[in-house]
Amino acid sequence: MKLLKAIVSCLAILVMTTLPATTVLAQKAPTVIAIVNRADWCGTCKAHGPRVMALMPNYARKPIVFALNDLSNPTTVAASKERLTKLGVENVQGPMIYTGVILLVDAGTHQVLKTVSMAEPNARIEAEITQALARK
Structure with a gap:
């Protein structure tokens, strides 16, 4: 079971490292950048990361880039x-950067719209993404 979880985590990381390029090709101008803060040593990331990353393909045709x-x-x-x-958002988090969170950032102003924990249920994460996308 641990091996299966490790494989799923590795596949999720692989998808996340290639997804931004794929997502950018699917649309012309993103309105939201979702910065997904994770780490191998983060308990929240280990527990919820694969579930959260599985949501991302649902937004492939939306004006959002996952980074x-x-x-x-x-x-x-x-x-x-x-x-x-490259996305112009390297400094939006300030000096304190937390793992296990998703920052929804306005792609035009680079202002953080919302910070959502990966531990939140899928419905809550999707609602926050939908709300961020509706701002434009």
Whole structure:
């Protein structure tokens, strides 16, 4: 069972690292950037990350880009910073960055619209994403 969970987590991470490029191709101009803060050592991320990441394909044709911010180690932090810099949102979180959360950011103003815990039920996360998308 632990092996299966590890495989699912690895696949979810793989999807998240390739999803931003796929999502950008599916639309012209995103209105929301969802920064997903995760880490290998984060209990909330381990427990809820695969479930949350499974929601993301539902938004492939919506004006939203999901950006993985992997805080597991210095290498993943550097790769994530590069990805966030390309989106112009590398500094929206300020000095305190928490794992196990999704930040919904206005793609135009780079203002954080909402911070949602990965521990929230799917319905709550989807409602927050829908509300953020409706702002534009």
